[in-house]
Amino acid sequence: MSTIPTYALYGEYKDDPGADWVHCETIQSRSRLHNYVIQPHRHERLFQILHLASGRAEIVVDGRHTMLDAPCIVALPPMVVHGYTFSPDVGGTVLTLFERRLASILDAAEDIEATFQSVQIVPLARHPEIAQTLAADMAHLAAEFAGRASGRLAMIEARLALILIALHRLQGAGRQASPEAHARAFHHVMRFRQLVDQEFRSHKPIEIYARRLGLTATHLNRICREHLGETALGIVHQRIVLEAKRYLTFTSLSAKEVALALAFDDPSYFTRFFKRETGLSPMAFRALQK
Template sequence: MALRDIPSYALYGEFDDPVTDWVHCETIQSRSRLHNYRIQPHRHEKLFQVLHLAGGTADISVDGQSTRLTGPAIVSLPPMTVHGYTFSPDVQGTVLTLFDSRLTHILADMDGIRETFRSVRLIGLQDHPEAARGLTEDIASLAAELTGHGSGRSEAIQARLLLVLISLHRLRGSARTAGSRSPGRRALQHALRFRELVERDFRNHQPIEVYAHRLGLTSPHLNRICREHLGDTALGVVHQRIILEAKRYLTFTSLSAKEIALALAFDDPAYFARFFKQKTGLPPLAFRAMQQNALA
């Protein structure tokens, strides 16, 4: 099966709460029992996932490598990781899913911790009873906040999630990193790191050579990685991000096309309009009108 043929699932349609539209929480039972406890190999393009196996067993396949886990255990999966599960019918636990860009934002001020979550981590917790108990409590508290309506809910959700992430980071010495030394896994890590850099710097219109240098790669190598794992050239990935931001401005603000061009660091508004039409097939204001009609 080619990489392009592997299903890529986005749970975004299930994120229907404006306060928590960046994070989703569900029990392992709720989804797996619908599929006879077998989840076929798939991937999530922009989502980071944590699976907390509280009880039962899970045969997990990661990029073609199979491992059996017995609860309590925990798994963290960066975006684009091809993974599948076969659970025992008595499985218990929780799956947390959030946008990878939000993960980067949450961990932005914590030196060294972000690197922990760029690789797959499989952690058995049988020899870490205190950590297992703490993770169970923190995940239960996070789930309660997600379904609650208390004041400061958004901040509490992020704080609870941060506690879970810190616990995982502290357990990194106990983790197995599935396939982390393989060339394909290293290339995927470069692709994810590149996307993080683009998310932070896309307004600066930096040459691809600058991104490649920061990743310790050549520009042709970065392009090959992006084509393989992100489905476009490196420049195409940057352009996609610029267009996404332009669409957000046109849909959710009343800024003029000229003001949006300046907000996105285009010196020439006319060039911005041509660029937008080339990528979307519509001039900026025609796109805005289409979005307004759709919303109406």
């Protein structure tokens, strides 16, 4: 395999401009077609929620394997390489939507969108009442999706907001609301991460990112350290290394080809960069993944 598959929905390569902004299906309907194994892939502009209502699953996220026991919910932002192996008795729902809708859905819920910038794996066994409520919300949402009642998409959006808020509360229980300045800095950091995700191959200087955000490079570095524990340049380097690891794990590209895919003019410099950041050469890292 020479590239990491990037799908609109699993097994589909192109967005359908005439489709709704949301798609809902059972885990069974898709996974049984693939013998309950969904190979590692990623979605370019799609946010996905998987509700595991029964059975078991193993999820692999950027090469890390995690066992899931029902009930459980997984939330995946765009461009995360992920795959599943399900038990044949699996039950549950997969909800997929355009990521750009999250901001409007969560408009009245300050700072919740930031939770879903990263992968969320939320076991629900210790929260039976919440698990029951989430299962009911997912079932109602699926029923709305399958129907054609008036206000259908608005009802789906409302149910989805309830689900996301519940997950945010579970993941961030006990957190206090941020002061205004803290929230503003956090917004800048999240926007910076989005820009890095979009443009890391361009190897832009940090000053250009800072200018795009209306900040100085010094200020951007400070808030990155505060919120992410790393300098702005360190965040860019982490993103490049993550993509390199994805290519080395999920494709058969050579180190030179990975370097070119990541816009390194000098493959030997890429090898030195990767080893400096990870302690391993690209091929040594690949060998450990087998």
